[in-house]
Structures are given as C-alpha cells and as structure tokens.
Amino acid sequence: MRKITLVVMLIVSVIATAQTTIKGTVVDDSNQPIPGANIALQGAGVGTVTDFDGLFSLTVDQVPPFTITVSSIGFEATSVVISSDIQDLNVVLKEGNELDEVIVSASRTPERIFESPVSVERFGIKEIKTTPSVDFYDGLENLKGVDINTNSLTFKSVNTRGFATFANTRFVQLVDGMDNTAPALNFVLGNLIGMTELDVNSVELLPGASSALYGANAFNGILFMTSKSPFDHQGISAYAKGGITSQEAAGDNNFYDYGVRLAHAFSDKFAAKANFSYLRGTDWFANSEVNVLNPGTNRLDPNYDGLNVYGDEVSTNIRGVGEVLVDRGILPAGAENLLPDANVSRTGYLETDLNQNRAESVKFDAAMHYRPFADDFEVIYHGKIGRGTTIYQGANRYSIRNFFIQQHKLEFKNDNFFVRGYITDEDAGDSYDIRFTGININRLWKDDQTWFGEYAGTFAQATLAGQLPEQAHALARQVADTGRILPGTPEFLQAFQTVTSDPDLATGSKFQDATQLRHGDVNYNFSHITSDFADIQVGGSFREYKLNSSGTIFTDFDGPIRYSEFGVYTQIQKKFADERAKVTASVRYDKSELFDGNFSPRLSLGYTLGQDRNHNIRASVQTGFRNPTTQDLYIGLDVGRAVLVGSAEDNLDRDVRTFDDVSGEGRSILGSNSVTIVGRSAYENSFSVTSVENGAPQASTASPVEPEKILAFELGYRGKVNKFIIDVSGYVNQYTDFISQQNVIIPYYGQVGDQSLSLLALQNDDFRVYQAYTNSNVDIRSFGATVGVNTKLPMDFDIGVNYTYAKQDFDQEDDPDFIASFNTPEHKVKATFGHTDLFKNFGFNTSFRWSDSYIWEASFGNGDVPSFSVIDAQINYKIPKLKTTLKAGATNIGGDEYFTAFGTGFIGSQYYIGLSINNL
Template sequence: MFKKLLLTVFVLCSMSFYGQTTITGKVYDEYLEPFPSALINSVQGQTTSDIDGNFTISVKAKFPFSIQVSAFGYKTEVIEITSKDQEVNVILKENTALDEVVISASRSPERIIESPVTIERIGITDMKRNTSVSFYDGLANLKGIESRESNYGYKAINSRGFATFDNTRFVQLLDGAETSIPALNFSAGNVLGLSDLDVKSVEILPGASSALYGANAFNGILLMRSKNPFNYDGISAYFKTGQMTQEAAGTNPFYDVGVRMAYKFNDYIAAKVNFNAFKAEEWHANDDTNTTGVGGVVKEGDRDSHSDYDGVNFYGDEVVFPLPGIGRVSRTGYAENQIYDYDGYNVKFDGSIHYRPMGNDKLELIYNSRFSQGNNSYQGTNRFSQEGYSLEQHKLEVIGKNFFVRGYYVGNDSGDKTHDLRFAGVALNERYNPSENWFGEYATAFAGGVPGVTPGNDKSARDFADRNRLKPGTPEYRKALDEIIATPINEGGAGIKDKTGYYHADANYNFRDLISWAEIQIGGSYRKFNINSQGTLFTDKDSPINFDMYGAYSQIQKSFLDERAKLTASIRYDKAKNFEGNYSPRVALTYDVGGSKNKIIRASYQTGFRNPSIPEQFFGLRSGPNRFILGTSVENLTRFNAVVTNSGTGAPSTSTITGSDAFNKSYTKDSYNQFLGVLIAGGAPALPTALASLDKADVKPVEAENVKSYELGYRSIINIGETNIVELDLSGYYNQYENFVAFKDVVVPNYGVISNGIPDALATAALANRDVTNVTLNTNSTADIDSYGVGIGLTTKVFKTFNFGTNYTYSKLVFDQASDPSFQPGFNIPEHQLKVMFGNPNLFKNFGFNINARWQNDFLWQSSFLDAQVDARTVLDAQMNYRIPSLKSKIKIGGTNLTGKEYVVAPGSGLIGSLYYISWTINN
C-alpha cells in the first residue's frame, strides 16, 4: 500500500513538474533594440514582452515544441524549443507594407496585396516614422486621402471628393463603433477617437463601401483599432509642446499630454484607461475679402469702395438694405476675432474592461466608455464656436473566434456657449441700434441732414450711424455678447442648444468553421435616433424628432484555380424611415499572376448609397437675415415655418414662410438675380421683361443618393537584388452618381401668391422690393455626375537603409453644368496630388529621421458658406527622433509646414501656419 502511495506521489510530482516548464527569452527589432509588447503564443497560452523585450511563458508540452512570436506590422517568427535551458533571442523584422494583414476590406484577415479593393493603412511602425504632431494628422500623407485642417484638434478626413468640413459621406469607426456626432452625422476628426499611445492600426477604404458597412460609407471608411490590454499592458505616456506661428495670431505655445494604463490581471481579466488633453491657440480666420453674401462668391473691392461690403470673416454686415437714391447699404460688421477667442482645448478619457471566460482569445467580453469635452471652431453653413461641447460613447461587445455582437450609445451635448458667429455679429448690431433706426440715421447723414457729416460720403455717414456701437473689449460689449450667446438662435440670439443621441446594435457571423467550400458571412445592424436641438438647428422646437434605420448583409469568398483566384461577392439591404430601401451589391475578383502571391490583379464593382443626413432631412437653420437652410424630407416641410421681416413701402412688417412656400412659390436664385438686373437697368417700364426672366424652382423632397463604382488595380512586391524590395500599388476607378444630394438656392417672395409660376401684384411687389427669403434646399440633382481617378504608390529602400515612398493621385469630375444650372456639385479636391516620403529609422544608433512633402494644384471650393478658388500649395513636414533605452523613452523634434508659407484649406477657414514641436514618449 505504501509503495502504491509513493508511486502515486511520484507520478503527480512528475506531472506537476511537466506542467510547469517555463521558457524565458528576449525580443529585439532589426536594430537590436528591445521590442516591447510582442505577442508570444504557445499551444496552451500567450504572453507579451515587457518594455525591455523580456518575456516568460509556461508551457505544458514535451520537448521539442514551438512558440510563435509576432507583432502588428512585423513578420511572425516560429522558434523551436528543445530544452528548458535554451537561450531564446528573437529578432522581429518589419513586414513590407503590402504583406501586412488587414481586416476592413472583407471583414476577414487578409494581406493587403490580396485585398479585393483599394486600401490604405498605418500601423505601429508607421507611427514611429510620422512627421505630423499626431497619428491622425499623418493620415494626410496616404495615397488618395485628403485632410481638412480646421485647427489643432479638428481635421476632417475624406477620399475621392465631395466633402466639406461636415463630411457625411465618409464613415469613421473605432473598434467597430462609429464616432460621428449624432446631430450632424459626421465625425469631428479624432475628438472621440484614439490616443497616439493606444493605436494598433488604422485602415482606410477609399470609395464606396456600403455593401459591408451600410449607409453613408459612400466616399470611404476609416477603421481605427486600439491595443488590447491582454496583449499590450503597462503604463505609457507622452508630453508634446511647441509653438504655432501664424501672421494673424502671432506665435503661441501648445501643450498636449497623454497617459495609457493597461493591466492584465490574469488570463481572464484585463483593463485599460486612456487620458489625453491638449490646449492650443486655433488658427485665426481673418479674411476681409468682399463677397456677394452668405453662400456667394468673392467679388472685387473692399470696405472703402463698397457701401454693401460683406467680408468673409466679418459678421453682422450680412444685413443689407436698399436705400432710395443711395443703393444697397450693409451694416458694419464685427471681425471674427472680436467675437471668438480661438482658445482651443480638448480633454478625452476612455476606459474598458475585458473578460475572457475561457482564458484565451476565443471568446472576449468588452465594456468600454469614452468621454470628450472641449472648445473649438467649426465651419459649416456659417462659422460656429463650439464652447464646452461634450461627446460620450458607451459600448458592450462580445467577440468570438467567428462572430461579434455589439451595442452602443453615442450622445452629444452642445454645452451652454456654443453659438453661431454670424448671428452673434447680427445680434450685437441689433442690440445697440436696431437696423430700422440705423439705416434711417445713415440715410439722413448721407443726405447731408446731420451737421458735421460730409454729404454723399459712405464712411462719414457710417461713422455717424455707428457712433453708439458696442466696442469690443469693453464690459458693455462682453455683457451683450454673453447674453446673445445664452439666447437661442431661434429667439433672436446666437446660441445653439443640442442634445441628440442614438442607439446602435450590429452583429456578424463567419461560417468558416462550419462551411469549408467557401467563406460565408452574414450580419446586420439597427440604429435609432433621438434629435433634440430645441429648434436651434432643426425643426424640433415643439418636440424631439425620432427615426430609425436597419440593414442586413451577406458575403461569400471563394478561391479557385489552385488558390490563385479569389471571388468576393457581397450584398446589403438597408431601410430608413422616410426613404425606400436600398440594395448595395459588390463583386470583386483578384488573381495571382505567376502563383507567388506577390503580383495581384484586382477588379471590382461596388455600390454605395447614402440616406440624407439629419441636417439634410430636418434642418430649419437660419444662416443669415431672411435666409435659411431647409432640410427637405416630406415630414420636415410640414414642420417648418419662420417669421421674416419686410422693408418695402406698404408691405407688412413681417411675414411667415413655410416649407410648402419654399417648394411651391419659389424661383431659382439665378433667375431672380437676372430679374433684378433687368429691373435695375430699365426701371419700372422693364418690369414685364424682368418678370419673363423668372424661372420657377423645380424641387422635390430629398431622396437617398447612390454611386456605382468600377475599379481596377494591381499590386506587386518586386525583389531587386538580394535585399531590396519595391512595392507597387496601382488603382483606377470610375464612379457614376444618381440622385446626388447637394444645395439648391431658391428665392421666396415674402407676400403675395404665385400661380403656375406667375406672381400676382403683391408677389411682384415683394420681388421688386427685395422682400424675399433666400432658402438653401437640400435636394437631388437630375444631372449626370461622374468622377474618375488614378492612384499610384511606390515604396522602396534607397542607399541600402533609407526608406523612400511616393504616391500620386489624379481626380476628375465629369459634370455638365448646363443640365442643372443651379446645382453645385462641390467636388472640392485638387485634380493632382503628389506626396513624397524619405527617411531612415536608424541612421545611426538610436537616431532616426523622416521627411514628408505634399503638393497639390489649385481647385474650386463650393459650399453653403462660400465659393472660391483654393490656391495650389506645397507642404513640408519633418522630424528627427532619438531613443534613450536607459529611460525607456523616445524624444522627437519636428515641424509641419516648414516652408512657412501659409495656406487655406477652404474659403473662410483660418490660414494654416507652421507648427514646431518636441515630444517625449515613455514606454511605448
């Protein structure tokens, strides 16, 4: 009995010893620097290397066995372990860019070179080379990607045209959840996004992507992935500071800090938190160029030569009145820097807890919350100050080997001080002297009725009418501005009040472990909105607006011809309230030329659709005196009504304009301008001729827009000699658009009746007296609109160790303006873009550098704010960095727009100056 017991103890001890085989080792990069956060996998479990590259892993296996060492952006190394005393040193080598694995193109892992569609990406390696102050800014260096820089913390990313700062045609996802502002349906840059410390990868699909990602993935989709605390634990931090220089703003410091803390408690539970904050002076907008008004164009002359001067970044001068014997006169406006202080900041926090019930990555439950608060300016129909805004997102997600299910809520709060700068200027003028009195005083002074005022002189008459004007910087001015900001815009102030949110759920299942002959996926999504702007943005003054949308999709991928060809076919159906359902098919084929998997041809047919955004459906926004932007869903036309003012002799002092009026008794803006031109030139006798020039507006309620996209591409990895590799990526596309949504300007007489396009006597008087309301409608164009483009990208090494890359993008709009004269396509991108990268991550021990240059030609910018030509520009960014292994740190010194030549990304936005920075990053 004792012998049996002794034998049992011996066996158990042997099993225990066998189960506790521990392997230690160290991971290095190609430059023999310690590699942190490398993933070490064995049959039984996994671990990660620490900041010094060291790792320890316990394995229950007989010798010999293998472990796998990998990291995102690097080639996987397989190490055979033959004894417990084996010294394990692993060197990870960078993947070529086309060899890296992406998931966005097919919702399934695949090499970039084998992706069925065009894709751009950055990973951890690219982050180290980035010359911009953040990873998000660095996206502008990718092929075919445009960035609209508004200020330090807000950039709008887009691809393939048709975008402004409010880019509703481009979707942005973070770990599968959309980061768009609920009320406006577009992402405010990286405001609710990732910290530089938490970026694992960023992938961009330029072009239509609705087949897998649904509505609004029309121009493209950006997918950001964060680091999982199970694989990337520890504490890391950064501190950035430097100077921003601009002629208008001078030289100002900025500060940017971030901390990431992640901890793996055991194989079952891990958690992380991120905190980021920055404070920076925004780029000042001080364009004093004269314009034809809101949504108009630039015109010759300045304040001294035009009594109806309306400056680009001056507000209050939009109020214009035709004075008998004098002509059109505008009120004196306030400069933007007198209304807005450009004090930009942002604070964001996110935290998540991760649970793996099986102790591995086959099943993971994640709860995540994100919060963001700050100040910044935003340019849409007008310029806005977003002071004290906040955004939040809460997500619960279950991820399995072949599926995911997630649900989340996103909400925004405009805060107490968000306001429209244009209406702040208008209200300031009305506060010290109502327009009715001001124009009367001006006319009297101009006519010589005021002693001391030079008759017939605009400046002298204006100075008299402005004698009691509120002076910026005085307590009275500050008090009046604060009161105006606190008063909602629909009550005569400038305040924007908005608390809109939406709930979203989506799921996906991949049948790859159940079906072997092809890879099949199914998925679906549901979203419900609650719109609540209290009537300051939308027609929701009396009650919030609710609506929902849902969609379902399926995809099949099948390889054939000895795995050299792969067919991908997808289809999705989406339905939203107020609109008919849409089908979005996609078919793509890739073929491996030569069988080496290094030369791939691809062809695809994709479709995209976009349901009109919340603003396009429900806007009831005042954009100027007697001027509105109106959403044109059928529901909104019955909700909208507004009181407008009149100035004609014998006219009622006010009138009420309805949504029905904008559709049924309006004329095109161009024809109304012709009417005025004929009338001014010929006087009252020319009235019949002037009336004949009027064209009744032909508009319909807005519908979903669609795009059909045809694409060809070729990617190859070419070996040159024994060590050098050239990567080539070519693509071309042709897009055909249907029901394209854009602005159409119409003019509504404030009183009178229009029958079959013919105005009665009252309506004619309103038109002649300029007692009209200008309405910008969101509607669909009947014109044929096409676009096409070509992209070429090349990367290689030169002089043995230096990285070199270049890419060129050609973009062209095909549109016959005569087919829809009042339609503005707003393509808004240059025809030619060229980008170049050059650098060396290890020029000598611990020291590296990188340079990026971008050039583009001039182009026409069209928007509801202003139409104007944007000049050509060349932008040069550079950085050098030094690693300090003893401090586990990297110091980076760099700058953007180093030539110092300021440029504007869109008319009305601030000129972009130079930024110089130094950053210190620890443990990342």
C-alpha cells in the same frame, strides 16, 4: 483503489494548474532587438509583447508541447514549438514588406493587404511613431488618395475621392467598431473622441464605396482605428509634447499635448486599460476681409460683407427705408428720392473679436476585457468621453466651445463572431454661431430699424447739404454707429456673454443640442465550418436617432424626433486555381423608416501572378448608397443668408417663420407688416436663384431629398518588383440622385408661375432665400487614379512617392442651381524619406506634399484655393535603458502659409519637441 484514485486526482489537479513560463528575446536579421513584437499562445487569447530591449516573458496555464506565434509589423510572422520551460529563447524575425501586413477592413476578415479585393491604405505603429506630423491623425495626410481639410488646429476632416466639405457626410470613421460621428452635426469632429497615439494599434483606410459591408454613408470611404488590447500591451506609457504655432495673423503661441495609458492583465481572464490626453493651443486666425458680395472692394463699399466679418450680413435697401420714414413723417415728402436704390449693410465685427481662438481637446476612455474561458471569447465594455473647443465651418462659422461627446459600448466576440451595441450622446456645451453673435451684439445695442433709420435720415440731410454720395455714406455710417459697443470694453464682454448664452437666433447665438444615436452590429464568420468550400459571413445592424435640440437646430420644439434604420448583409469568398484567384461577392440590404430599402451588391476578383506570387491584380464593381442626414431631413435654422429647411415630409409643415421686412407696396397687398412662410414653400412655391439672377425667373425644380446612390468600378495592381513595392489603382464613380443643397427664393406674396404678384414680390425685394435639401436632376461622374512606389535605398533609407489624380464630370449648365462641391485638387504629389536607425538609436523622417489649386464650393462661401507645397520633418533619439524616445520636429517648414478651404484661417507652422515613455 482509494489510494490510486487519490493519486490520479492529484496528477489531474497538478496538470490542471500547471504553468509554463517562456522567456526570451526577439531580434531582427541584424540581431537588433524588436520592441513591441507580439508573442501569442496559438489557439488561445493569451499573449504579451516585447519591451524596448526585445525581451519578453510569457506564462501560460498549459504544459508543453504547445506553439507560440511571434509577429511584428514589417516582419514575417513565425511559429515556435515549445517543448519545455525555456528561459533563453531567441527568436529571429525576417524583415518583410508592407504587402505582408494583415488587414481586416476590406472583407471584415483577416487577410494580407496584398490580397485585398479593393484599394486599402494602412497606417501602422511604425508609421505612427515616425510621422513628422505633430500627431498620428495629422500623419494620415501623407497616405495616397487622402485629403485632409484643416478647419482648425484640432479639427481635421479626412476624405477620399472628392466631394468633401467639413460636414463630410460621405466618409465614415470607426474607432474600435464605433462610428464616432456627432449625430446632430452628421460628421466626425476630427479626433475629438478618437484615441491617443499611445493606444493606437493600427489605422486602415478604405477609399471608395463600402456600403456592401458597412451600410449607409460608407460612400466615399471609411477609416478604421483599432486600439491596443490590455492583454497584449500592458504597463504604463506616457508622452508629452510642447512647442509653438506660428502664423502671421496670430503670431507665435505656445501649445502642449500630454497623454498617459495604463493597462494591466490581472489574470488570463481579466484585463483593463485607461487612457487620458490633454491638448491646448491657439487656433489659426481667420481674418479675411474679402467682400464676398463685390470682390475687389473694401469696407468703403456701403453694402460691404466681409468673409470673416460678422454682423454686416444684415442689409436693406436704403430707399425703402426712406419711404418708411416719409410715411411716418420723419422725412419730408420726396426725400426718399435723395436716397440711392441700393442696399446698405450694418457695420460688422471681425472674427478675432468674436472668437477666443482657443483650441483644446480632452479625451478619456476606459475598457474592461473579460475572457471567461481564458480563450478567444471575450466580453468588452468600452467607454469614451471627449470635450473640446475648436472651429467648425458650415453654413456659418461656429465656435465649438466645451463640446462634449461620449460613447459607451458593450461587445461580445471571438475569432468567428461579434455582437456589439453602443450609444453616442452629445452636448453642444457653450458652442455658438459666430455670425449671429456679431449680428445680435449689434441688435442688442441698437435694433436694425433704428440703425437704418438714422443712416437714411443722415444720408438725406447730407445730400441736401450738397455732399457727394461717398461723403454722405461715410457721415451716415458714423452717425448710425455713434455709441457702438467696441471690442475689448466691459460693455462688449457683457453683450457677448448675453448673446452667446441665448439659443434664440433672433436675439442670441447659442448652439444647443443633446442628440443621441443608438447602434447595434452583429457579424458571424462561418469560415471555420465552410472553409473547404468557401468563407461565408452574415451580419446586420440597427441604428436609431433621437434628435434633441429644443427647436434651435431641428424642428423639435415640441419634443425629440426619433427615426431608425436597419441593414443585413452576407459575403462569400472563394479561392481557386491553386489559390491564385480569389472571388469575393457580397450584398447588403438597408432600410430607413423614411425611405424605401436599398440593395448594395459588390463583386471583386483578385488574381496573383508570378512564380514567386509577387504580383496581384484586382478588379471590383460595387454599389453604395447614402441616406439623407439628420439635417437633410429635420433641420429648421435661419443662418442669416438663408433659412435651412429639411425635406422630411413631417418637417415641411413644422418649420413656420414670420418675417417683418415687407415693403410698403407689399404691406398694401398683404394688409400686414409681416408675412408667415411655411417650409413646404421651399419645394412648392419658390424661384430658382439662377433664373432670377439671369433676369428670367423660373420655378425651382427642388424636390424633397431621396437617398443618394453610387456605382463604382475599380481596377488595381499591387506587387513587388525587385526592391520596389508598387500599388496602382483607378476608379470611375457614377452618382445618381446626388444629394446637395440648393438655394431657392420664396416670394412673400403670389404663386410662382402666376406672372403677377410673385414677380412683383421679386421686384420689391419682398422675398426670402431658403436652402432646400434635394437631389441633382442630372447624373454626376467622378474618376481618378493613384500610384504609389515605396522602396529601400542603400544603407536602409526608406523612400516613398505617390501621386493622386481626381476629377469630376458634371456640366453646370445641365443643372445651374446645383452645387456639387467636389472640393478636391485634380493633382496631388506626396513623398516621404527617412531612416529608422541612421546610427545607433537615432532616426529621422521627412514628408513632402504638393496640392494643385482647386475651387472650394460650400454654403459658407465659394472661392479659389491656391496650390501649395508643405514640408514636414522630425528627428528622434531612443534611450533604451529609460524606455524613452525623444522627438523634435516641425510642420510646414519655411512658413509659406496656405489654406485648404475658402473662409478658414491660413495654416502656419508648428515646431515641437516631445518624449514618449514605454510606448511599445
């Protein structure tokens, strides 16, 4: 018995430790190798990928028989039963089409894009490698329905379905499940802490409201980026790019971009990876000198305020200055009448004098993946850090310099559930406000009172001497500017450093912030239990903000401000009618501690038609909502043209400001040279700007901000007609309590509506403009449609064309003070044409974009964006023996410069060459 027992134990031990190795090749119908194909052991978390020659080797701790699955983007997946060790397995994958691609974003569960209940766009590994754009993130611009507004060489803002600014708070971007919004800024800084192209596994974009599954702020759309697993994609890969940026204002400047990825599976239980990338170049210069107060005039206008000129925002009524000088005995009695009853501004500095225009991005991330049971259960730690220098345009232009942001995530998951928690922490670094840099360099040299006093005194004396007004203005500015600090001098550099290191906007311009966000998610998919009836999911999330700007952005001067929100959801998905019909119903409840809770239901129906099931019709109705952002609630910031004040109840009395520009008559009324205003006045004692401009002052209707809501209807079709892949969709969005900002006028004295002192304050220019965060009093609608057609031409050329239509329905007369900021062209056309293998190892790709003209509305400025056309192109050559791809390309071929937002620099051309090694 002992011998038998020992034999049995030995056999069991051998079986338990047995390993099987399969080696082989994966090819297409033409017997061409498929690099990067996935080979996975069915039912376990074990796999590998093919190399550049389509070769693979997979060792598993199982004895035959077992099954492996082989798949690759653009091909139909296949399963192979392994009955013994195989050293020469040859797997042929049949070419599929984009309808067969699997997505997870639309329903939080894997499904063919063909069966998605809502519109979705996918940007896979093939598209990433062949994009003619300089990097994959820029390549998203070629997707239908997508707008990318270019703020900087390194800061691109992605949006869908309208209502976009650079602070795009209606669009969410998730990277491996983490929202990479900067929590104080409330928007994504492009791809600053995204991922390098070496680590991108897939990009999915879900346009339209998605609150039913993804919660608050998944309002206009959501972008999902997922990275490669170190279990499946191992080895060392790298890329290097270099070239020039070419712009009329900036000239030709070098840029370069490097990246490396290291990944290794140490066993079938533990794997790790690390990524690093570095980009540096010269940003697009913003050098518009358009006079925003009086377009068509130039710097000869005494009250000139240039669009990209800063410091000239400081302006005052020159006759009022004369009155003060007369009161003080500096000018003789009556001299004030020699001065015009008009404003004069200080001399400003060009943006190119106040900004180094350096674009830089440094990204690093590392992840450890642990599968304790060598199956699909996985524990992941993922840490990401990013540091960058870029330009951001909000109420002002900001130099985001050495901005630092980090995220740390811990996640537990398998095929049926995940639990994740992460923290986002930001540090503004050496960032500063460009407008206040110009203003306070001026003031550091000579205070406003002295400068305007010299201007007024010189003007009066010149007028007495018989000079014409134009001559008197020129002489007055020359005298007041005598000794002014000039760009390029040591004195200017010293003043610049002093101002940009000072966070007090009365004297400096430093952007100071260390805000944090904590977030947790959980989801469980019961489909493995309930599949006979329906697929059912439940989930939830929790988020906490910790605002910490030391009183420089928010009203957190006495310590950090904290508030939180949570949400729960469920979804049921059922197929019937021979699995041709699919119904998806979901509902989510979200609650912020500052507002009442919101329910967000969604219902969608998909139906597959045709004998070959090649046609699918989808329809959906869903609601969404957006909570006011951290700035909507707690900002307290004077940006020069206006004071921004958040409308959270506990913020209204925290924002207290003192102004000392009271007129002579106002000083008599107040008995003081200064006045104190509390933020609450923006909502309770203010005039409508439009009514004042129209000469009939009326009280503002701005009220504290509430959550914004949307009701969205969508109808679409996806299908294959002969060799053509067609995707058509249309939508109508109905917004309620639409969130925006409204400028209001707060008088220094009197109560709005009293028809006496408050009107006198307006007459004496004794008021201050505030920007209130509020909701529109009228409903706003938008609607649009997209059409996309892709096919293969003879000789396997790829071609795709798409068209996007977008329109808002809002009558400005219904709410004259409200700015909707649709900021979207009505018509867009995009096209791509290329060949992945025109001849052996050589391919190319081109893209074309045309955008209709549109009006840009934002707090920095309003203006027309002319229509533009852009052509990008690239060629590539593969060297299989070296596992290397060479690539050369250009964006905006022809160099016809354009811009996508009023106030930004013109976008020129980029020319680049690069190589990637072992990027499967």
